[in-house]
Amino acid sequence: MSLSIWLGSLEQGLLWGAMVLGVYITFRVLDYPDLTVDGTFTLGAAITAHCILLGYSPWVALLVAVLCGGLAGMVTAFLHTGLRVAPLLSGILTMIALYSINLRIMGQANLSLLREQTIFTRVGEIALLEPWGPLLLALTVVVLVVGLLYLFLQTELGMSVRATGDNEQMIRSLGVNTGTMKLVGLAIGNALVALSGSLVAQYQGFADVGMGIGMIIAGLAAVIIGEALVGNQTLFRSLLAAIAGSIVYRAVIGLVLQLGMPATDLKLFTSLIVVIALAFPLVRQRLGFRSLRLRGEGVAETGKYTQDLPSRRD
Amino acid sequence: MLRLENIHKIFHPGGINEKVALKGINLFVRAGDVVTIIGSNGAGKSTLLNVIAGVYRVDGGKVILDGEDITHWPEHIRAARIGRVFQDPLQGTAASMTIEENLALALRRGRSRRLRPGITQAERQLFKERLALLGLGLENRLSTRVGLLSGGQRQALAVLMATIATPKILLLDEHTAALDPRTAATVMELTERIIARHRLTTLMVTHNLAQALHTGNRTIMMHEGRIILDLCGPERERTTVADLLRMFEQASGDAFTYDRALLSGS
Structure with missing residues (x-):
């Protein structure tokens, strides 16, 4: 593969990385299977394209996209906590509603940003950075997002969101309104997904109403790949894993496309990756071998514990 | 400190699974009291704690904690005043x-x-x-x-x-029941130390009759959603595990051999 292809998957990995972080927040941190993502990603792209075509600065477009993404997440959270709709269904409902909303925003199925100013055309104009401009910009955005997220997850609020995903009953008994925490978590997760949608639309130079389809599975695949490669022992590592997973995923996609797989088969391929990754622990267990690295964590995952508490009296 | 007035709780009202869990519970717990709660499975012990904690809404009656009527407060608001340990x-x-x-x-x-x-x-x-x-x-x-x-x-x-x-009231729901005996003893010992240190008003559900008499200063027995025995002071000091078992059988009839085994196990 040529440099440009590697550079391309690195750029894309970072840009879609924000989406993967969003999926990580909802699926892993909040333990909420949020399917809004497919709709929110397109929403971010649609709003960005619309705003840019209206003549707003691409940065303003990005900001509006992020805010609207957060709002979409709140709708899902409200359906679940306010109206008691099941988690999966509330995500699907918002996602389907967003499909129509996205079409309305764009006015047509596809909006081109050709010859429009985007954040990438601007860095592309700086000759000194050629051809690293888009990569540096993507890297800056992702580093900023990871940094902010890392800090947030260690605040009182962030820790309460994490605890809500871990043990809802416990954190409620500690005086936290878990409904509010789900609202916060889903808003942040979907804001990140919309950010990613906005970045990708500006990078590709168009927004398409179908661009979010299967995004949730791509995000999950990246999260799983990242956790396998980087691990999730600490908070920082988990965030890093999401980005690393995203980059590897895009590289793999780039590779199989190079090898001649039709682009239309990509979603099937991604689904298979996720199925294999999800089935892997079971297969490993059946075959009777476990990696040493995972043995310590097995205790936490299976919830089994041994009572080796020393008695104070002896 | 804690006052329960005529608490009623019915699960699945009107359905085939209708279960009256609490039938008019009246209880007054003074500040600093450590109350142990015993009773067979399904007597309403855990339901009582959950009603105080706000996990369940009552179908009748009032929950008053430190002068405030908290009957209609949601769980996470009450949590400011209530500490809980689960089984x-x-x-x-x-x-x-x-x-x-x-x-x-x-x-x-x-x-x-x-x-x-x-x-x-x-x-x-x-x-x-x-x-x-x-x-x-x-x-x-x-x-x-x-x-x-x-x-x-x-x-x-x-x-x-x-x-x-520091909570206004501590609710312990069989919090040593899932541990092996030695570990349970250790956890119980440090629980008592913490309660004494902060003079915590405590309600503790337990299946262990010896522990129920030994811990705290008051013991109540529940059966089928009612409080059928309330022991404190010298009367409680004279009571033995055998007495408790006998009182329990009087209240419930002799059908509960399983409970007897459970209750007498230390």
Whole structure:
């Protein structure tokens, strides 16, 4: 593969990385299977394209996209906590509603940003950075997002969101309104997904109403790949894993496309990756071998514990 | 401190599974009282604690805590005043978070969660001191994930978490029942130390009759949603486990051989 292809998957990995972080927040941190993502990603792209075509600065477009993404997440959270709709269904409902909303925003199925100013055309104009401009910009955005997220997850609020995903009953008994925490978590997760949608639309130079389809599975695949490669022992590592997973995923996609797989088969391929990754622990267990690295964590995952508490009296 | 007035609770009213769990409970608990609650399975012990904690809404009656009518307060608002430890060690702690994070969450019980740092250095010092009192060596493992601890260690931590922000009332729901006997004794001992240290008003559900008589200053027995026995003072001191069993059988008939086995087991 040529440099440009590697550079391309690195750029894309970072840009879609924000989406993967969003999926990580909802699926892993909040333990909420949020399917809004497919709709929110397109929403971010649609709003960005619309705003840019209206003549707003691409940065303003990005900001509006992020805010609207957060709002979409709140709708899902409200359906679940306010109206008691099941988690999966509330995500699907918002996602389907967003499909129509996205079409309305764009006015047509596809909006081109050709010859429009985007954040990438601007860095592309700086000759000194050629051809690293888009990569540096993507890297800056992702580093900023990871940094902010890392800090947030260690605040009182962030820790309460994490605890809500871990043990809802416990954190409620500690005086936290878990409904509010789900609202916060889903808003942040979907804001990140919309950010990613906005970045990708500006990078590709168009927004398409179908661009979010299967995004949730791509995000999950990246999260799983990242956790396998980087691990999730600490908070920082988990965030890093999401980005690393995203980059590897895009590289793999780039590779199989190079090898001649039709682009239309990509979603099937991604689904298979996720199925294999999800089935892997079971297969490993059946075959009777476990990696040493995972043995310590097995205790936490299976919830089994041994009572080796020393008695104070002896 | 805590006053329950004519509490009624019915699960699945009108359905085929209708179950009247509490039938007019009246209870007054003075500040500093440590009340043990015994009774067979389905007597309503856990339901009673859950009604006080706000997990269930009552179908009749009032819950008054320290002069405030909290009957209609949601669970997370009441939590500001109530500390709880559950039976299952997995329920009272967050496995994927570290010891210090769990304690920091517990220290902020009842306070609003903002964008301030989740743990401060001063708090780490406090956690170390409190963990050292448990005598389990956890004070040197602040950044260990709780999921890596044993059941006993997790339950000890849960007791500390329930009391680190001093509650008005502490609710213990068979919190040593899932532990092996030796570990249970250790956790019970440190629970009693913490209760004594902070003079906590406590309600403790237990299946262990000896423990029920030995711990605290008052024992109530429940049967089919009612309080059928309320012992305190000299009368309680004279009561033996055999007496309790006999009283229990009088109240319930002799059909409960399974309960008898359960209740007499120490």
